[in-house]
Amino acid sequence: MIRIVVLIVGVALCQSVSVYAADDCLVVTSTTQTADFARQVAGDDCRVKSILAPGADPHTYMPTPADAALVREADLCLQNGLNLEGNNWMGKLAHDAGKPVVILTTGIAPLETQYEGHAILDPHAWFSPQNAAVYVKNARDALVELDPEKASNFKARANLYLRELRVLDGWMKAEFNSIPPRRRILVTSHDAFNYFCRAFFFNPQNNYLSLAPVGWSTGSEVGAGMTPARRAQVVSSIQASGAPAIFVETSVNPKLIREIAREAGVAIGGKLYSDSMGNVDSAGETYIGMMRENTLTIVNALRKDDR
Structure with missing residues (x-):
């Protein structure tokens, strides 16, 4: 009887290893x-x-x-x-x-x-x-x-x-409504958030597109995409906009955006998932998870402190 039970359990364990057929x-x-x-x-x-x-x-x-x-x-x-x-x-x-x-x-x-x-x-x-x-x-x-x-x-x-x-879309819109329009300014490492800004009405002063020191291809993040003129433009636009904070991205080296933050005199609002989702077992390992965590990071950094 014991051998039969062990055999049944063993078979069940083997079957549970994978849900996929060959x-x-x-x-x-x-x-x-x-x-x-x-x-x-x-x-x-x-x-x-x-x-x-x-x-x-x-x-x-x-x-x-x-x-x-x-x-x-x-x-x-x-x-x-x-x-x-x-x-x-x-x-x-x-x-x-x-x-x-x-x-x-x-x-x-x-x-x-x-x-x-x-x-x-x-x-x-x-x-x-x-x-x-x-x-x-x-x-x-x-x-x-x-x-x-x-x-x-x-x-x-x-x-x-x-x-x-x-x-998710409705929840994000409701969350972003807690940010006053004048503070709805999103500055990130590279131009990954154009669709985001357009969908949720960020950066009206930039035609609802990303504000970033380098272009959409982060290959240029190591130098080719950053010119002194673009750097000065980004810094001045951050200062002129009154952005309370700017954001680094999990898939991009944060060095440049941290330098931009120091020059513009603004805080780092946190890390955002951008070109890649998070590691397994992280909050951002799924699309809905990454969008949820990005939303909370942005809201917490940009909404009024006395909310």
């Missing part, structure tokens, strides 16, 4: 955000792996042989697009492996921003929850096409998550 599909994504959107839709029906680790910079990332090997195992590849993946590294990996790749920003009306004197399309579209819904719908459609037999599961999970995104 023939389950593998989805490989470029970034942590795209991976989270895919997981919300895929559930236990597909494995989802992200090439980028939490905290990594997609603009400057250089793929490794291990990344290429992972993509060769994939049934489907997903990427952000809009040049977030510098030099289209994800698209090239998928092409070289002969794997289908879906761009999750398809259907989003991209914002334009200026970089080194040229108009470019801003790739950070997920910073609007309404845009995040487009990512999710594109992931849903790609998974349905990949495995039609599980279409009802993918659609049901997507519907639930889309409701959660609508709730």
